Amino acid sequence: xxxxxxxxxxxxxxxxxxxxxxxxxxxxxxxxxxxxxxxxxxxxxxxxxxxxxxxxxxxxxxxxxxxxxxxxxxxxxxxxxxxxxxxxxxxxxxxxxxxxxxxxxxxxxxxxxxxxxxxxxxxxxxxxxxxxxxxxxxxxxxxxxxxxxxxxxxxxxxxxxxxxxxxxxxxxxxxxxxxxxxxxxxxxxxxxxxxxxxxxxxxxxxxxxxxxxxxxxxxxxxxxxxxxxxxxxxxxxxxxxxxxxxxxxxxxxxxxxxxxxxxxxxxxxxxxxxxxxxxxxxxxxxxxxxxxxxxxxxxxxxxxxxxxxxxxxxxxxxxxxxxxxxxxxxxxxxxxxxxxxxxxxxxxxxxxxxxxxxxxxxxxxxxxxxxxxxxxxxxxxxxxxxxxxxxxxxxxxxxxxx
Amino acid sequence: xxxxxxxxxxxxxxxxxxxxxxxxxxxxxxxxxxxxxxxxxxxxxxxxxxxxxxxxxxxxxxxxxxxxxxxxxxxxxxxxxxxxxxxxxxxxxxxxxxxxxxxxxxxxxxxxxxxxxxxxxxxxxxxxxxxxxxxxxxxxxxxxxxxxxxxxxxxxxxxxxxxxxxxxxxxxxxxxxxxxxxxxxxxxxxxxxxxxxxxxxxxxxxxxxxxxxxxxxxxxxxxxxxxxxxxxxxxxxxxxxxxxxxxxxxxxxxxxxxxxxxxxxxxxxxxxxxxxxxxxxxxxxxxxxxxxxxxxxxxxxxxxxxxxxxxxxxxxxxxxxxxxxxxxxxxxxxxxxxxxxxxxxxxxxxxxxxxxxxxxxxxxxxxxxxxxxxxxxxxxxxxxxxxxxxxxxxxxxxxxxx
Numbered sequence: 001x002x003x004x005x006x007x008x009x010x011x012x013x014x015x016x017x018x019x020x021x022x023x024x025x026x027x028x029x030x031x032x033x034x035x036x037x038x039x040x041x042x043x044x045x046x047x048x049x050x051x052x053x054x055x056x057x058x059x060x061x062x063x064x065x066x067x068x069x070x071x072x073x074x075x076x077x078x079x080x081x082x083x084x085x086x087x088x089x090x091x092x093x094x095x096x097x098x099x100x101x102x103x104x105x106x107x108x109x110x111x112x113x114x115x116x117x118x119x120x121x122x123x124x125x126x127x128x129x130x131x132x133x134x135x136x137x138x139x140x141x142x143x144x145x146x147x148x149x150x151x152x153x154x155x156x157x158x159x160x161x162x163x164x165x166x167x168x169x170x171x172x173x174x175x176x177x178x179x180x181x182x183x184x185x186x187x188x189x190x191x192x193x194x195x196x197x198x199x200x201x202x203x204x205x206x207x208x209x210x211x212x213x214x215x216x217x218x219x220x221x222x223x224x225x226x227x228x229x230x231x232x233x234x235x236x237x238x239x240x241x242x243x244x245x246x247x248x249x250x251x252x253x254x255x256x257x258x259x260x261x262x263x264x265x266x267x268x269x270x271x272x273x274x275x276x277x278x279x280x281x282x283x284x285x286x287x288x289x290x291x292x293x294x295x296x297x298x299x300x301x302x303x304x305x306x307x308x309x310x311x312x313x314x315x316x317x318x319x320x321x322x323x324x325x326x327x328x329x330x331x332x333x334x335x336x337x338x339x340x341x342x343x344x345x346x347x348x349x350x351x352x353x354x355x356x357x358x359x360x361x362x363x364x365x366x367x368x369x370x371x372x373x374x375x376x377x378x379x380x381x382x383x384x385x386x387x388x389x390x391x392x393x394x395x396x397x398x399x400x401x402x
Numbered sequence: 403x404x405x406x407x408x409x410x411x412x413x414x415x416x417x418x419x420x421x422x423x424x425x426x427x428x429x430x431x432x433x434x435x436x437x438x439x440x441x442x443x444x445x446x447x448x449x450x451x452x453x454x455x456x457x458x459x460x461x462x463x464x465x466x467x468x469x470x471x472x473x474x475x476x477x478x479x480x481x482x483x484x485x486x487x488x489x490x491x492x493x494x495x496x497x498x499x500x501x502x503x504x505x506x507x508x509x510x511x512x513x514x515x516x517x518x519x520x521x522x523x524x525x526x527x528x529x530x531x532x533x534x535x536x537x538x539x540x541x542x543x544x545x546x547x548x549x550x551x552x553x554x555x556x557x558x559x560x561x562x563x564x565x566x567x568x569x570x571x572x573x574x575x576x577x578x579x580x581x582x583x584x585x586x587x588x589x590x591x592x593x594x595x596x597x598x599x600x601x602x603x604x605x606x607x608x609x610x611x612x613x614x615x616x617x618x619x620x621x622x623x624x625x626x627x628x629x630x631x632x633x634x635x636x637x638x639x640x641x642x643x644x645x646x647x648x649x650x651x652x653x654x655x656x657x658x659x660x661x662x663x664x665x666x667x668x669x670x671x672x673x674x675x676x677x678x679x680x681x682x683x684x685x686x687x688x689x690x691x692x693x694x695x696x697x698x699x700x701x702x703x704x705x706x707x708x709x710x711x712x713x714x715x716x717x718x719x720x721x722x723x724x725x726x727x728x729x730x731x732x733x734x735x736x737x738x739x740x741x742x743x744x745x746x747x748x749x750x751x752x753x754x755x756x757x758x759x760x761x762x763x764x765x766x767x768x769x770x771x772x773x774x775x776x777x778x779x780x781x782x783x784x785x786x787x788x789x790x791x792x793x794x795x796x797x798x799x800x801x802x803x804x
Contacts, residue, residue, distance in 0.1 A: 016458045050478070056418045057485045065488075068496050069481035072474035076452070079471035083459045086467075094470050098500065099545055120545075143501055143522075 002167040004029050007039040007157035012231040014044030019084040035125045039135040039157040042073025063108035067147045074134035092130040097137035104138035110149035116163040151212020158215040162222035169226045176230035177239035181255045185393045190401045192239050199253050200241045202345045202379050252346040252400040260311040261339045268302045268331025279328050286320050288313050292374045340389035343381040362399040404569035406431050409441040409559035414633040416446035421486040437527045441537040441559040444475025465510035469549045476536035494532040499539035506540035512551035518565040553614020560617040564624035571628045578632040579641035583657045587795045592803050594641050601655050602643045604747045604781045654748040654802040662713040663741045670704040670733025681730050688722050694776050742791035745783040764801040
């Protein structure tokens with residue numbers, strides 16, 4: 001007998017019919033003699049509707065009251081799913097975030113989980129219940145309702161799986177797993193059977209919107225096997241996210257793309273200790289998020305430094321840099337807009353120089369110019385012109401998955 | 403500086419515009435240097451919508467999960483009202499039933515309040531907040547969400563006023579107070595400035611749907627002055643429900659009507675101790691609610707016993723009585739359908755026999771037949787044919803209020 005945590009998102013629980021489908025997924029695990037804890041999101045567009053109603057009242061809602069408002073969405077789902085299960089003879093009980101409780105800090109609308117009390121859940125499981133938990137919500141130490149922000153229900157599910165030492169956490173979504181590329185660009189991307197936590201973190205932060213990084217990080221920290229499965233495809237096997245991966249074999253696990261990027265080059269920085277630090281401190285003080293950074297070292301008195309920011313941060317970034325040009329001792333600020341970052345992800349990339357060569361060859365053959373290259377242990381990213389980005393994804397997919 | 407509890411029902415909080423109107427009522431009390439606790443219901447048809455969605459899933463919802471579901475309605479309102487107040491610069495905080503907590507028994511969907519913790523509310527009041535409380539809901543001693551059933555938000559308001567020793571409880575509704583008769587029958591009924599708790603209890607149970615009996619009972623027990631006021635009429639003074647009433651003066655305070663009543667007569671019951679008891683025990687075992695009971699005593703070996711039940715309980719009642727005719731030793735079961743109960747309410751009626759005579763005269767003059775008469779300390783009720791009921795109300799209103 002195992003313990004499984006299942007998570008169903010908003011589109012999986014949107015209607016009475018879909019709730020019945022969810023109940024079937026739960027029943028399947030019970031038939032296998034497993035205990036089941038289910039985490040659900042708000043139904044369909046419920047949260048959007050509540051936020052639209054909120055906007056009618058105020059443009060600057062109190063974060064505390066916002067959480068009181070939107071947390072009702074998941075509460076509605078848990079009650080309905082519990083009733084749906086009862087209709088097919090399955091004993092179930094619903095629990096809100098505060099009833100468990102899932103205790104968070106008081107950072108409303110973007111709270112972090114501090115700890116989870118297991119007692120209530122385990123008692124209900126022991127009494128033969130399916131336990132249905134409202135995702136996305138918690139309670140702070142003063143009894144205020146909190147919500148976890150983006151990816152909240154995934155985070156609830158993996159955190160519960162960690163806390164309860166569940167055998168696995170199944171994240172049901174509307175796709176059948178983690179894919180090697182966005183199906184909107186590559187018509188038949190390859191589904192990955194196994195992905196490591198680190199690869200998944202790279203994939204998530206690079207625009208593969210299957211799982212939020214927070215939940216993958218918790219999975220990694222507590223070693224929770226996470227399956228990403230389809231709610232709607234029967235017998236979906238999905239993808240397993242886990243630490244196990246054979247580091248000897250190089251596996252390119254995905255090609256991703258991130259749009260709306262601009263590159264800024266700071267030319268002629270004094271080649272002295274502390275200069276790079278003061279530049280990025282300045283940007284951080286203005287809440288500008290920097291992604292890739294490349295620095296050219298040499299024997300010169302000066303150095304050049306390039307980095308990328310999101311397009312909508314570009315005007316602010318240029319303004320800040322120009323105003324502080326002297327302070328940071330830069331000669332010139334150059335920039336380049338309308339770029340995309342295209343990456344290949346795979347454990348062991350760092351140990352196989354041939355991969356980079358294959359990647360650059362594929363881009364060269366397709367006449368795609370690279371504005372910047374960076375590599376990490378498990379990924380290689382290049383900046384390309386935005387209008388060549390989809391072509392780049394196709395070329396790389398062709399190269400590594402055919 | 404006083405402490406006022408205000409309660410706004412579903413139609414008073416139905417829209418963003420109406421919430422602004424509610425905020426004005428709150429602001430008025432703050433301007434008078436009062437502290438304010440506000441109890442709200444779910445907006446407009448929210449509860450009805452949730453119940454309709456529930457019916458899609460099941461015809462027999464778990465009472466526990468039903469309460470989890472419907473309690474979201476009030477939670478939405480408290481957050482929205484808190485935001486509405488913030489928009490006009492009023493510091494406010496929302497509290498659900500469990501956050502206070504309002505502790506009830508575990509009788510889901512029809513829970514009784516056991517006790518209320520005042521600490522959280524009084525702390526927030528002391529810190530200068532308007533405290534906005536979700537009506538209708540509580541939490542049992544095991545942390546399950548409960549709801550209070552019909553009249554729940556009124557009950558929350560008056561119970562809070564009692565617990566906090568508030569100076570008064572203002573119940574805002576869509577009528578401007580308690581009236582001497584239903585405005586749908588009497589075009590210009592008299593608004594009562596003051597009504598005693600007992601009169602209000604009679605009025606409520608007789609079909610004047612302004613306040614639920616439970617909240618009046620709590621008001622009476624803890625001596626909470628309750629004002630019934632209009633949300634929509636500016637400067638509404640409303641009606642005060644209180645214990646103070648001059649018992650020396652006879653005041654007829656209302657004429658009420660209760661429809662869909664049938665009378666059953668059990669003829670020829672053995673005139674022995676225990677016969678009446680076993681008859682009503684039998685009905686109670688079948689969950690049949692009996693209202694008026696009249697028993698004819700005499701020197702005979704047998705007695706007749708008449709009582710009223712709601713029309714929709716009639717078939718079941720007749721079936722039960724016929725099946726047990728021998729057991730209860732009845733000769734015959736007669737019944738009469740399509741009756742209405744018309745009553746006049748007023749402190750001191752019992753001490754003024756002339757009132758009954760005036761009442762019967764008014765009915766006689768209008769050719770209205772009385773099928774049964776009962777009296778209490780503060781009311782006289784008669785059963786009349788349903789099609790004469792409105793005429794009876796008019797005749798009595800004419801008699802006592804012109």
